[in-house]
Amino acid sequence: QKEVEQDPGPLSVPEGAIVSLNCTYSNSAFQYFMWYRQYSRKGPELLMYTYSSGNKEDGRFTAQVDKSSKYISLFIRDSQPSDSATYLCASTSGNTPLVFGKGTRLSVIA
Amino acid sequence: EPEVTQTPSHQVTQMGQEVILRCVPISNHLYFYWYRQILGQKVEFLVSFYNNEISEKSEIFDDQFSVERPDGSNFTLKIRSTKLEDSAMYFCASSVDRGPSPLHFGNGTRLTVT
Numbered sequence: 001q002k003e004v005e006q007d008p009g010p011l012s013v014p015e016g017a018i019v020s021l022n023c024t025y026s027n028s029a030f031q032y033f034m035w036y037r038q039y040s041r042k043g044p045e046l047l048m049y050t051y052s053s054g055n056k057e058d059g060r061f062t063a064q065v066d067k068s069s070k071y072i073s074l075f076i077r078d079s080q081p082s083d084s085a086t087y088l089c090a091s092t093s094g095n096t097p098l099v100f101g102k103g104t105r106l107s108v109i110a
Numbered sequence: 111e112p113e114v115t116q117t118p119s120h121q122v123t124q125m126g127q128e129v130i131l132r133c134v135p136i137s138n139h140l141y142f143y144w145y146r147q148i149l150g151q152k153v154e155f156l157v158s159f160y161n162n163e164i165s166e167k168s169e170i171f172d173d174q175f176s177v178e179r180p181d182g183s184n185f186t187l188k189i190r191s192t193k194l195e196d197s198a199m200y201f202c203a204s205s206v207d208r209g210p211s212p213l214h215f216g217n218g219t220r221l222t223v224t
Contacts, residue, residue, distance in 0.1 A: 043215035097155035
């Protein structure tokens with residue numbers, strides 16, 4: 001069931017670059033959108049949480065949802081080597097289990 | 111910051127054996143979950159648990175699986191007779207509320223079935 005699709009990468013960028021990570025989803029009922037960061041051998045760590053369409057900013061991170069095109073984005077400004085991880089997008093309608101994308105592996109090279 | 115803790119970090123077992131994976135959710139959270147991630151694949155929902163009963167389960171969560179909250183702090187996943195294809199990372203998660211509340215994950219138990 002391919003409800004949330006995400007390019008697995010890997011994506012490699014130089015330190016300081018702006019990173020754009022993207023997902024698409026198919027379920028029109030999805031209303032809540034999350035980005036998780038997962039370091040190697042660790043559990044997913046909640047990074048951003050948004051409801052419906054629009055932008056949300058937290059420090060160097062901006063999450064963007066466009067419900068008309070069913071497109072979810074995460075932007076990382078001034079990327080750092082410590083941002084190297086796998087980024088997972090996830091969505092839910094609110095009363096169904098959270099559905100994850102496959103994750104995009106990001107490497108930020110110093 | 112409170113966190114979800116899981117033990118053991120790595121469990122190796124032989125096919126056909128029973129395993130119990132343990133989790134201590136965040137103390138004021140009311141909803142508990144198990145997810146699994148087979149190597150190279152998506153994080154997949156297994157089961158959710160609230161008020162001492164299963165609230166939802168996926169088709170993966172068949173009769174070989176069971177969950178329990180034995181003592182008010184621990185939350186366990188039991189696999190009765192492990193198969194090779196059960197090899198995966200198993201993540202426990204908890205949330206304050208149902209549905210859209212963000213899930214907080216533990217660091218997982220790597221289960222290897224030989």
